[in-house]
Amino acid sequence: MAIEWTTLVATGSGAVIALAGTVLNDHLRDRRETRRSGRTRARDLYVEFIVAAGACHTRLRRIAQEPGGQPDLDAATREALVEAGIHQIRERLFIDASENVAAAGQALYERLRDLRRAVAGGASWSSRDFHDVYHPYLDAAWHYRAAVRRELGSTPFAPSVFGWVTLNGAATCPVCQSIAT
DSSP: OHHHHHHHHHHHHHHHHHHHHHHHHHHHHHHHHHHHHHHHHHHHHHHHHHHHHHHHHHHHHHHHHSGGGOSOHHHHHHHHHHHHTHHHHHHHHHHHSOHHHHHHHHHHHHHHHHHHHHHHTTOOTTSHHHHHHHHHHHHHHHHHHHHHHHHTTOOOOOGGGGTOSOSSOGGGOHHHHHHHO
16 A cells, blocks of 8 residues: 555655646746736837827927918927827826836927927027027937837947937037037
């Protein structure tokens, strides 16, 4: 009888170990998938925010290129923010983003609003008023990208990667150079 109990205990122990290993493996796989899914969701949100900011920026630049083409500059510039959906995406950023990315996103949003106010006030593309807020907006966009890249495990870009002196373009901006002279 002793041999039968030993076999039974050994078989039972083996089954328990195999089951525990399977459960542990499933748990670890679920954690990896959850982490990967969260990272993908965050990256998608971060990209969505910068794309919305870019869409709004493009619309504001178009308005600034022909400010007389709009009967109500204030309404047109406010509509640029609404059409881009920046407000809703910003709220999602506050909920889902890390503190550093949310702060960089808020700074970008504030610079975008500065740009909107300048264009609403009649600043044209070639005016100092426009460029005084345009280049800080570009700076904030690059700071946001850098925060996102750090969050996702990459290093931020240096301007030299693109052959630029600065990321905001102010040093080589033909409009700024003509205003300065």
